[in-house]
Amino acid sequence: MTRISFHWPCGWLPFLAVLTAFHIWPISSEETNPAPSENASISSNAVQFQPYKRTESYKCGQFMENSINDPAMRLFHHFNNIFIRLLAQPFPHEKLLSQDARLGDLEVWKKSFQENHMQWIEFERNWLVICAVVVVLPTVFTLLYLLYRCCVCCCTRGKKKRHTDKRFDGCQRAVLNSVLAVFVLVNVFCAVIMLINTQYAQYSFEELPTRMHYCTNDFSIYKMETNERIKKLLRDDFHVLNATLVHNFHNVGANVLVKIKKTTGLVMIDEIIDRTKQAGTIQKDIIDLERDLRQFQASDSLFLKKITKLKESEESLLKCQSLPNSSKSSLCEAVLKILQPLLSDSASETSTGDILPTNAIESLKQITDLNTEEKFAGVREKMYSLQSLIQDFVDQRQDDAIDRLKSLDDTMFRLYEDISSGIKGIDLHFLDDLVDPMMQRREQFRTYVQYSWIISLVVTGIFFFIALSFFLGLFYGFCGRRPSYHNDDCCVRSTGTKFYSCGIWMSLMFMAVFACITSVLIFVGANASSMVCLPMEDPLSHPDMLSLLDRLIDAYGLNEDAQGHTSRSSLDPDLHIPQIFTSTQRPVDIIKGCRRGATFYTMFGLDKKFKLLNDGGPRDEYEELSNLIKTFSSGRSFKLNDALNFYSADLEKALEQLGQIQVPSINESQTEQLRSLSSHFKLDSVLEQLTKISEKKLTNTPVHEAEVVIKYLESLKPEAQALASQLKAIVISLEKLKKDLDGMQFNATELRGQLQHTNSVLMADNLSDRLYTAANEVVLEDLVRNVERYANHVNRSMMTEISSCEPIKEIAKNTRAALCDYTIDPFNGVWMAMAISLLLMMPIIMITTSLMKLYDRIHPFPKYIVNEPATDAAFATDNYNGGYNTGRANHSTPYTSSNYGYEYYPPPYLSTRG
Structure with missing residues (x-):
């Protein structure tokens, strides 16, 4: 395969043309x-x-x-x-560059320089x-x-x-x-x-x-x-x-039932049943917590006994404190001061017997024995029957919707194949x-x-x-x-x-x-x-280069004319250049479109071909699918033959008994007291203070008493950490148990009023209307709106994300x-x-x-004139040196000496650095 041979700089012109056409203002974030x-x-x-x-x-x-x-x-x-x-x-390219020059022919460039040299010089x-x-x-x-x-x-x-x-x-x-x-x-x-x-x-x-x-x-x-x-x-x-x-098709009945329960108040029945069911679980939690508290109390007592052994060291430190050596006694006094809170805590015994309520298990057992689930079994069975009725009705009608969904799937697959083929064809x-x-x-x-x-x-x-x-x-x-x-x-x-x-x-x-x-x-x-x-x-501020870009597009066959014909006759037929521009879609239009945030799909008008966004494509099938789904709730086909009267004397009696049961809660003060025990196990701070004191070396004599205390506390550190973790887990369990026990408090009067209102609603004549309204809301929210969400998702993606200018x-x-x-x-x-x-x-x-x-x-x-001494009438034996340096040779001029003519006398101010 032969390919065109580009000459620099024109070989890069199509590449720079594409870049310039797509270059917008710099992006601040990726x-x-x-x-x-x-x-x-x-x-x-x-x-x-x-x-x-x-x-x-x-x-x-x-x-x-x-x-x-x-x-x-x-x-x-x-x-x-x-x-x-x-x-x-x-750049006056219209005057300087011909068609062949734009294609990279060096001979044409030379000819242009020769014939248009004045225009080149002017440029x-x-x-x-x-x-x-x-x-x-x-x-x-x-x-x-x-x-x-x-x-x-x-x-x-x-x-x-x-x-x-x-x-x-x-x-x-x-x-x-x-x-x-x-x-x-x-x-x-x-x-x-x-x-x-x-x-x-x-x-x-x-x-x-x-x-x-x-x-x-x-x-x-x-x-x-x-x-x-x-x-x-x-x-x-x-x-x-x-x-x-499909998931929502199979759960229409359940979703409609949830709507009915919320509108009629039947959800109260589920709440009562769920709360009473927790009574058995809470009993087990109390038993487990009692066991954990006993184990912790035993371990804590053993740990405190080990701490009390520091009393022996306390006596040694007291003796050390009374020694005449002031440095050593000061160190022992400091160690005693640090150990005092730990020793005082070890003197108090830990009691966990009053933390858990004594009658809680009996009260919870009474709630379990009431068997509230059986009391509401009738109305719940009717609700489940209604759910099955609605689901069966939907199952009979969903076949058409599923077929339409499969048809839409085929349409989407065909569109994907067409668009993907077009993308791969670039x-x-x-x-x-x-x-x-x-x-x-x-x-x-x-x-x-x-x-x-x-x-x-x-x-x-x-x-x-x-x-x-x-x-x-x-x-x-x-x-x-x-x-x-x-x-x-x-x-x-x-x-x-x-x-x-x-x-x-x-x-x-x-x-x-x-x-x-x-x-x-x-x-x-x-x-x-x-x-x-x-x-x-900034391409838009250089219209001369944009017009040159248009000419390059025509020269390199990057565009199609109005009839869809390409201008590639002047190029090698094996040159791989796609036609990415049209006669009406020029680089300046693309630059402006990208600055508006448009995608190439919308700028090139590709929806006219694929019809992905407008009518005549998947949008029509979206509407047909939505119309089929709406038939699930049309015609008021849901009819109730039996009344849903569930309130009875036995139920009212059970509510009275439930309200009379008083479930005791956890003693909050005892919980706080248990939480405060964590200070017993904070040996890290004590060891840190003791280590700092011992490292100060206030005395050259080693303090044996302090070293014994540090080593003993180091041996207790793993046990203290384990007890601290166990205590933390117990406190968390107590907080959860308190929340669960507070949830076991029932107000019989309030429950009776709410259930009577719910029963009157279910006995009303407009229950079928409520059922139809709930079914219509479920169909619209869970089915039709999901189709609309996907349609909007496609529109938004094609108009803002896919084929975006940002990359x-x-x-x-x-x-x-x-x-x-x-x-x-x-x-x-x-x-x-x-x-x-x-x-x-x-x-x-x-x-x-x-x-x-x-x-x-x-x-x-010189700042002033210095008159030289006259030597014309002097005797040969006259000495003008004043007796100094008699052995020094005579000079012809006083300015030849190192001090500018004044020998050993202080010279006048002559600004030697000037």
């Missing part, structure tokens, strides 16, 4: 899908659909999870993009001007500076070098140093930014093929996910509806055709990137060297002393002059070369950002991040830092040239 425990729940009468659980995650944005968060560089890149956005111009005018300025300005400056230095060299030849400052040289030096400090620091930061962006760009360019492969593969994942969502909606969720309806191999060549040449591409990175490191190193030279020169200019004639000190300003000279000549040597490199990088990076990144960031927006956002934020932006950061550094070099060179003369001055400007 789609979350809680994991369901099962496919759906049918435990209740209402159908419940679990959310979709994604089987495979998108990988396009995974690289950002491990990326370095560098807010400073992101801010720098943001300003770069603002600069590019200000200078970018609309690139701003960037050409910037590039020209970047190239011409440093080059001209280099030539002028060299000419200036030659002229200075010629003019100063033979002249004596000045070593003393002029009147305002100190002020001039301070001002120039301050201005230079700003420029030099910015230049150093530019070098650092250049190095950082070089590393970012190198790594991003190496990983770009892999990242683009993941991003293109995410389209296939989205395609598979959409198919799975359709399957879940039309197959899995429909099976849940089917199971729920051919995304053209994305693989674009990415596979990059992946196959990935290692070769990385080799090129490595070589480029080495070259960039060399360039960055030279920039760093120049910036460091100026920085060190500035450092010596600020911190160094004045130079001297002896040249025996390196920490002087003249050392800064040497660094300045090195930086100047290095800058002049490479400035023109770096200017050419920077201009090339500017032209490439700025055009890539303005023509790719900015349109992908495509996320893929487009991550693709732009991989291509622009992590690759092109660092690339632009490199040339921006180079351009700023080159522009700063010119004022830096001019300022440092002026400072070099000022740094070489040995003497400051």
